[in-house]
Amino acid sequence: MKFYDCRTAPSPRRVRVFLAEKGIELETVQVDLGSGEQFSAAFRKINPDCVVPVLELDSGRCISEVSAICSYLEDLHPEPPLFGKSAEEHAVVLMWNARVEQQGLWAMADAFRNSSKALANNALPGPDSYVQIPALAERGRTRVVRFMQRLDSQLADNRYVAGDFYSVADISAMVTIDFAAWIKIPVPDDAPNLARWYAAVSKRPSASA
C-alpha cells in the first residue's frame, strides 16, 4: 500500500494519527498542496477530486476520504480497535465521527477556507474554483465554538468522545481542535471537560503524527 499525505494539512493528519495508533508504517508520498501538486495531471489519476489523503491499495485501486481509509485499515488491522468492539460501540463511534465532521471539521473548513488570503478562489477543496463567501467564514467560526461547547457536554459524562474508550472519533475531534488554533479559536474557558480530554489525547504519542 502507498499513502499520499501532506504533512501540513489536517485531513491527512487524521490518517497519520490513526496509523500511529495502529502501529502501521506505510510507504508515504508527500503531495505539495502549497504549490498545487494536487491539481497536476499525475495526481488527478490518483484522485480526480484533487485532495489528500489517498490510500493506494496493492491492487492499484486508490481510496480517498478519511472515513473510508480508516475503515479499510481497521478491516485489515483490527487491533487495537479504533471503531469500538461491539456492533453498538461501532454505531456510536460512527455517529460521533460524523457529528465531529459535520459540526466541527466542515465548519472549521468553512471558517478557514473562506477567509484565508491564499484561497481566494479556492473556498472549497477540489478541482473546481469557488470564490470565498465572507458570511460563511463568519458562520463557520460561530459553529466551531458551538461545536466545542457541544463536545464539552458530551465529555462531561464520557472519558472519550464516543464513550469510555479511545476511538477514531477522538482523532477527528483532536485534529479539529488543533485546526481551530490556526484561526485563533481556542478551547473555551468554560469547557473544562473538553480541556481535560484534549490534554489527555494530545499526550498520546500518536498526537505528534
Added chain:
Amino acid sequence: MKFYDCRTAPSPRRVRVFLAEKGIELETVQVDLGSGEQFSAAFRKINPDCVVPVLELDSGRCISEVSAICSYLEDLHPEPPLFGKSAEEHAVVLMWNARVEQQGLWAMADAFRNSSKALANNALPGPDSYVQIPALAERGRTRVVRFMQRLDSQLADNRYVAGDFYSVADISAMVTIDFAAWIKIPVPDDAPNLARWYAAVSKRPSASA
C-alpha cells in the same frame, strides 16, 4: 428497535430505502418536522441535535446519523450486503458514499435551506438558529450540477455508483437526485450514464420507501 422518521424528508428516506432493500420492518415513529416537533423537550432527549433519522436500540441507546444507522443495520443483518462484500469493496462503498454526501447531498442542503422561505432562520438543521446566506444557495446549485456530471463520469464505467453492485452509495445518490428536483435541478441532458442509472435504481421496489 424503534425508528424515528419523517415521511417527507430526504435524510430519513435514505434509511427507509435501506430498510426496504434489507426487508427489515421496524416500529416507526413519525416526527413532524413541519410543526417543529424535533425541537420539543421530548425529542431532544432522543437526539439533542434535533434531527431525524434516529434509531433507538433495544438497549435504549439512540443512534443518529444515516451512515451510523445503516452500518449498524448491516452489522445486524448482513444480507443482502449493501456495503460491498470484501474489505476493498467496503472501502470503495464508503468512499463513494462520503463523496455523494459531501459533493451532492450537503451541496443540495446548502441550496435548499438557504433559499426556502420557510427556513429563513434555520439555514442549518439542528437546535441553533442560522440566517440564510443567499450566496451559499447559489453555490450549492452550481455544485449539485457539477456533482451530477461527476457521477455521470463514474457511471460511464460502472453499473452502479461504487462498481458493478448496488450499495448504500446508490441509495444516497438517488435520494440526492430526487431532493434536487425540489428546487428544479434535473438530471442534465448531457448525462446519459446518470440517466440510465437513475432510471434503474428508481425502478427498484425500495425506491418508493
